[in-house]
Amino acid sequence: MSGKEKPDPDSAAASTWELRRHGADDEDGADHSFFFGSDDYKESSILSEFGWNLPPEPSNRFANFAPIEPDSSAGAAPDAISSSIEPTTEASPSNRSVSSSSSEDRPEKSVAAADPPPDAAGKTKKKGQKRIRQPRFAFVTKSEVDHLEDGYRWRKYGQKAVKNSPFPRSYYRCTNSKCMVKKRIERSSEDPSVVITTYEGQHCHYTVGYPRGGGLAAAHEAAAPFSSYLPPNNSHLLYHPRLPHPPPRVQPPTAGGGDPTPPAEAAGEGLLGDIVPPRMRNNG
DNA sequence: CGTGTTTGACCCGCGC
């Protein structure tokens, strides 16, 4: 930690973004670890690979792909992520960095969205069924709120204590029944203010509906995925107008006026105010 | 009533 204390006081809140990409070279076990300090094109490439729309703007070099160790195991990823936070933030031009991680080599237990596991009904995971890990994105965010809004609705399905970390790891799944995207949220043991959000898979829908009081606000949120990092109780916002959109594989008809979901930027700074985070209660 | 969270148990992969 030598320069990341106050990377940029000007930046809207001390939000550090990191987007890592796990090399997904299962075949030969090779790991494609990328480190992008300023190669925007690469960022875009990687992001687009996941369906993220990242306008290649030189000024938005928030994305900083840091080298991430190959997630040797299901639990190695988080550790690797945490361990590479510092080096990456240090290299980040601003105080944001994004890293993506994809590892399709890892067989998923029951995330086989494509083919519905016949046995998935229970914990009876097919023994022979190899896990098929989806591409992953690991966002490292400096935030006080764990669950950052990204325009999608998530349902928590698990929580586990992380080894070597006082903070538990939360597991979320997209509420869309057809969408098997998952995300893990955990805090860095070294820097409690750092939230590591790891997305896994790609949304098979543009956004999700907000049947419960979603309304316009929800629509806005849906329209501004990843732009509504609105801490419920924090004055400092962790949102960045240039954040890449979540993988909306289903692109809206942007053919002139057909865009039902204007870019977040279009909303201007009012974005944050318009966004109404979904229910984030903490009954415990 | 519907949706989401909590939580303990279970399963699996990996390292030793």
Add this chain to the structure above:
DNA sequence: GCGCGGGTCAAACACG
């Protein structure tokens, strides 16, 4: 082969 740790399930519970 065993143990550890991560990841997931599902029942129970809470809330609007």
